[in-house]
Amino acid sequence: MAKIKPKKQATLSDIAANVGVAPMTVSRVMNGNGYVSEETREKVMRAAKEMKYRRNGLAHNLKRQRTDTIGLVLGDISNPYSTELANAIRETLSARGYNLFICISEHSAKEDIAAFESLVNHSVDGLIVATRSNKGGDEYLKEIVESNVPVVVIGRDFQHKSVDFVSTDNLNGGFEATRHLIDLGHRRIGFIGATLSGGSSLKRLQGYLKALEQYKIPVDERLITGRKEAISEVPGYSTEKMGYEGMKRLLSLPNRPTAVFARNDFTAIGAITAIKEAGLKIPEDIAMVGFDDIPLAVHTSPALTTVRQPMRLQGQLAAEMLLQRIEREEPEQRRERILNCELIIRNSTV
Amino acid sequence: MAKIKPKKQATLSDIAANVGVAPMTVSRVMNGNGYVSEETREKVMRAAKEMKYRRNGLAHNLKRQRTDTIGLVLGDISNPYSTELANAIRETLSARGYNLFICISEHSAKEDIAAFESLVNHSVDGLIVATRSNKGGDEYLKEIVESNVPVVVIGRDFQHKSVDFVSTDNLNGGFEATRHLIDLGHRRIGFIGATLSGGSSLKRLQGYLKALEQYKIPVDERLITGRKEAISEVPGYSTEKMGYEGMKRLLSLPNRPTAVFARNDFTAIGAITAIKEAGLKIPEDIAMVGFDDIPLAVHTSPALTTVRQPMRLQGQLAAEMLLQRIEREEPEQRRERILNCELIIRNSTV
DNA sequence: ATTTGGTGTGTTAACGATAACTTTTGTAAC
DNA sequence: GTTACAAAAGTTATCGTTAACACACCAAAT
Known part of the structure; x- marks a missing residue:
């Protein structure tokens, strides 16, 4: 030797x-x-x-012209929503012989682009994108799509003829959540966590507005808190903090809301903290609804009424749609899957 | 054209x-x-x-003989611990021009190996491993290390002369947590979430035992709950559920504990739920200490006393050590960095 | 004795990009 | 008019692996 x-x-x-x-x-x-x-x-x-x-995998894959690897770009991985999504995707892919590489981008265009680029540079066979939409990132993503990389997006805006789309019915979820509060007799209902990005939280806000409109309740701008900055500058954010601060603002209003719908459960948890700090009772003084039904929603006190979205199913569908695009020859039409969500009533509203 | x-x-x-x-x-x-x-x-x-x-990144990187990419293998990404770690690592690497690919392995040897393999196949320049230790995975990892891939491990056992190691002082953290309870006058102190794996939770248990010993409190095996299975078969687990079930068992004892130390905050939160369900008060009937100081620890009711570990710092150090290994010529000795943790006293104990 | 066909191995060329070298062209200096 | 040298290309070889083909060799079948 x-x-x-x-x-x-x-x-x-x-x-x-x-x-x-x-x-x-x-x-x-x-x-x-x-x-x-x-x-x-x-x-x-x-x-x-x-x-x-x-x-040497590089040489091997270069020769094979494929990597059996899928890239997933996530925004906020602190959110159990992302976690469940990632796990479901991984399991689905793994069963079909694909690996999953996850890149994090805390919602800035620069990081989105870096994530897309590094995954595409490694010649992933396809890309699943679950970040919030932003201008620079979307432009880059468009380039990638047009250079023939199969892409599926989850719960975010991105219109392109060859990009499939999976989401939950955030509009209807927001509507149901708000209607639930209206049914309970509330008329002054706040919304925490509005953003201008074309993602799921905008849809939830629209559902809120739709419910108010349908029940002829006038919209009070002051009851809607959130961030107004341009999409491209949104930094890493703490939704819990956003909920806490948003609620503080609502509580300081001369005529405070009797119920609040928060864009997601973390935001709701932050809001609950603010409500408790103010010495108020939930739901007697202020009723609270969240969105997502994260595992902790059942553990808050009081347990959180929220809108459950099928996170695992979304991941699974996205993975399957992507594999179909990868493995099929015929170029298909854009497909959309919008899944129903379900109102889970707990003690924070009744 | x-x-x-x-x-x-x-x-x-x-x-x-x-x-x-x-x-x-x-x-x-x-x-x-x-x-x-x-x-x-x-x-x-x-x-x-x-x-x-x-x-074509494959061809480019094949020629360059490097990818400027680091792989991170995480176990439970639902845990904010992992999340913070990942973010800190990403930021550190990004500042030095490296990308980060994350692979998830929910604590099974098979998935560990799959994750290692796919990252190494993509010729990452180095690997950071933060999964729980297990036999099959460790053997494979050893092979990788010996084929000259730079590796750093975080908070898990892995002895190898060319693998650096970053962790928190889980032993001392467990000791401090337990001593805090002893100082408060508790003598029957439970432990939830023991495992046989050589990871951080074992060290925390050892800290607990050390404190009992030092204060001459006899160890009662029945007060220690957890999982006894072989390391290699541990499936994806829900620590929250573990906490809930562990607490149930402790509550059913003829002489139940007056205080409980849980292996991490999620476990503690599950335990709190069980305690509340039993109609008992925290900390009056049972005092509770967790570990990690996840963002939600401050939001539980009562707010959770817990041991804070410097998650971001661990990630940062691991990334820096890895880059040193990658960029330096001289093969170095194994380096260990064990960081101090800090007891955060909140309302669940006093 | 020759065909057939399996077995074992070597050679060549590609995958896509690029470092290192060579060639050609243009043009300013003497 | 020749030299000199920068500018603008082209050529070759290589990164590590492997598909496709070529070529022996040997046993069984004709």
Whole structure:
């Protein structure tokens, strides 16, 4: 046996030279295809083990023209929503023989682009995007799509003829949540966490507005709190803090709301803290509805009324749609799947 | 201009053929180095844009012999601990020009191996591992390390001369948490969430035992709940559920504990739910201490006394140590960094 | 004795990009 | 008019792997 190279990875040729065969023969041994005599196989195996051989995936994938890898770009991974999504996607892909690489982008265009770029640079076979929409990121994503990388988006705006779309019915969820409060007799209903981005929270706000309109309750702008900045500048955010601060503002109003719908459960939890700090009772003084039904919603006190969205199902569908795009020949039409969500009534409203 | 190819990615050669120059010239234009006339540059740029050219990262990285990408393998991403870690790592790497790919492995050897393999196959420049230790996974990890991939582990067992190690002082944290309860006069103190894996929770249990010993309090096995299965079979777990069920068991004891130390905050939150369900008061009937100081710890009712560990710092250090290994020539000794943690006293104990 | 066909192995060329080298062209200096 | 040298290209070889083909060799079948 020749000396083992000091630092570098051993290659097929290294082993071939060592054993005294052609690199192709080593390749055959490693991949277990083609004819190789038992004697040669053993010699090669031994040398490979000794030299700590490990196939170079870049070269392998370059030759194969595929990587069996999917990229997922997530925004806020602190949110159990993202977590469940990621797990469902991973499980679905894993069952079909694909790996999943996750990149985080805390909602800035720059980070979105960096994430897209690094995944595409590694030649992922497809991309699932679940960040909030923003101008720069979307432009870059469009380029990627048009250079023929299969893409599916989850719960965010992105109109493109060859990009599939999975989401929950945030509009109707927001509507149901608000209607629930109206049915309970509330007329001054606040909304916490409005943003201008074209994502799910906008839809939830629209559902809120729709419910008010349908029940002829005038909209009071002061009851709607949130962030008004331009989409592209939105930094990493803490929705819990947003809920806390939003609620503070609502509580300081001369005529404070008797009920509040928060854009998501974290926001609601922050709001609950503010309400308790003010010495008020939930739901007697202020009723509270969240969105998502994160695992902790049942543990807050009082347990949180919220809108449950099928997180796992969204991930699963997105993964399946992406694989279909990857594995099918025919270019398809854009597909949209908008899933129903469900109002879960707990003690924060009744 | 020639016709645009129907589905495939355009390559340098495609553009070269289209414009009527050599591939190398196109490469020069794309990378902005070497001499290219303004005229040619423009023609090439135009063609590239039209053909939606995108550099093949596999080929590029194969040639470069590096990817500027680091892989992170996480266990439970539902835990804010992992989240913070990931964010800190990403920020540190990003500042140094590296990308981060995250793989999830819900604590099974099979998934660990799959994650390691897919990252190494993509030739990441280094690997940060923050999963729980398990036999199969560790063996595979050893192979990877010995084939010269730089690796750093966080908060988990893995002894290897060329693998750096970052963790918090879980032993002392467990000790302090328990001592706090002892100082408050408690003598029957439960522990929820023991596991046999060589990770952080074992150390926390040891800290608990050490405190009992030091204060001459006899250990009552019945007060220690957890999972006894073999390490390699541990499935995806819900620590919250573990806390709930563990607490139920403790409550059913003839002589129930007056205080409980939970392996982490999620477990503590589950335990709190069980305590409340039993109609008992915290901390009057049962005092509760958690570990991690997740953002929600301050929002539980009562707010949770817990041991804060510097999550961001751990991530940052791990990333820096890894980059040093990658960028330095000299092979170094194994380095260990064990960070202090801090007891945060809130209302669940006093 | 020759065909057939499986077995074992080597050779070549590609995957896409690019470093290093070579060639050609233009043009300013002597 | 020749030299000199920068500018603008082209050519070759390589990163590590592998598909496709070529070529031995040997046993069984004709």
